[in-house]
Amino acid sequence: MDSAIRAFKLNLEKLNWLPGISYLRSKAFLTPRLGKLHLYSPRPLYIPDFYRQTPANHENCLSISIVTPSFKSGCYIEDTIKSILKQMYPGLEYIIQDGGSDDETVSIIKKYEKNLKAWESKPDKGQSHAINLGFDKTKGDVMAWLNADDLLLPGTLDYVNNYFQKHPQVDVVYGHRVLIDSENNEIGRWILPPHCHHTITWHDFIPQETLFWRRSIWEKAGGRIADEMQFAMDWEFILRLRDVGATFARLPRFTGAFRVHPDMKSIKDVDITGVREMDMLRKRYRDPYVSDDQLEHYIRSYLRRHLLLDRLYKIKVLRY
Template identity: 35%
Template sequence: MRKHEDQPKEFSEILSSPKITIITAVYNAEKYLDSCISSILNQTYKNFEYIIIDGGSTDSTLSIIKKYQNQLTHWVSEPDKGIYDAWNKGLAKASGDWIAFVGADDQLYPDALYSYVQHIVHHPNQNMLDFVSSRIELVNMDLSLIEVVGETWEWERFRHQMITWHVGTFHSKQLFIKYGFFDTEYKISGDYELLLRAKNQLVTSFIDKITAKMRVGGVSSVNLFKASSETYRAKIKNDAISLVKGNLLMVFDKLRLFIRIYI
């Protein structure tokens, strides 16, 4: 636990506040990692632990991590099977009541953790909450704004489309106890697949506030096609859609992407 003697007076409202675990999976992210780490360590809310899982970077990523290692709860650098394998490694080390996943090229606003905690501890169903989401800014690589996204979780919409963004979400540790860790067979849509497991039993809440910036520039066409395939596989696997309908819609979606990218 990291302590801070100069917390604002309003922190007296939440003296028995939950512990947060923040996990960052990283691989060759020397360009943006320092600003990501700084945005987390400079949070106004201090009852958190920070875990970094590196996939065996070959650039200066390790030097950046080592610069902050005394402020990290745990870090490791070793080959992995992708982001969800790295997140699972982080979860295995996590001791927080709530878990957040922040990308190596993303940034949290300084009061992001406090906003979540304040919302959770004042929620009438706080002991039942599985998942809390917020709004985030999608930005280009230079942090220029593209759009603001994130909306209230509703099963009938979520079963058709991912309407939450991982950097703008908090996951209760109970969620992973009930539904398991991430499926490492997925490389892009594993966070969506995990949440689909709960179906309409997922207990959620929404914070109508921007908590983070997420870089989305440079998404390749290959990843767009892979994301489409994985998304429909996840829906079929968790009975959010039938096998026949899912495969049919997958074909239509790939055709839509092809037209958008190449025509």
């Protein structure tokens, strides 16, 4: 549990002395932000100065392999590529696996090919298959994929490297999420509580664009993203990591930005493929020894911690 939560281990009824306590008890405070893709009007993306000053440990840095799957991603892929290459991380292996785009995607990729470990444009069987094709070309100590419309925030790779180096027992890390629109404006932020194994059985709150894991746990979990999954492949992968004993850590930092736009896959497919895949995962990975009441308790507790951290961040008691 975060030190901030320990320090504020009081319920709202005991906070009568706080200014604005009536707002803290209001509907606005008590409504979770997680799962919502548009939380406020567009504003310039805020990046703290210290993000760009993240200490770099490049002498013995871990190699990090990142795959970007793409298909007709010409509108946004250049921003994605720049967000990775501008990390200036010497141990980077960056692969772009394109599905045979006939828009400007390939011409954009070619502009940066000298900075890529590899790239390829050919028909594939979908996003999961493309991710696997990309990872087949990698050897890095740490792995991640970043979709062709999302961003890494400045300093992320140095931060992830430093964290893994200092915490050898941790297999998987992820951070808080920034939501951006088609113009790179900020439209929301998700503040996530410390990791909870039980909660992810029913809801996947882990932001995929912030997720990094060690190759050793990747291999232990089967070394593949499930090709048959076209919407919830990240959740299925996270549940497999959990079931092979992975140790997770939620980082105290925003590490990625998730782009919200009309053509995004998660909006277009959620009512068709998404619901079916998510229901299947809940049935497959549900712990038979956890009752409905226990599961509800875990989720309610997780959302309460989220609300507390979100409010503390908004009033600048917490800084990420």
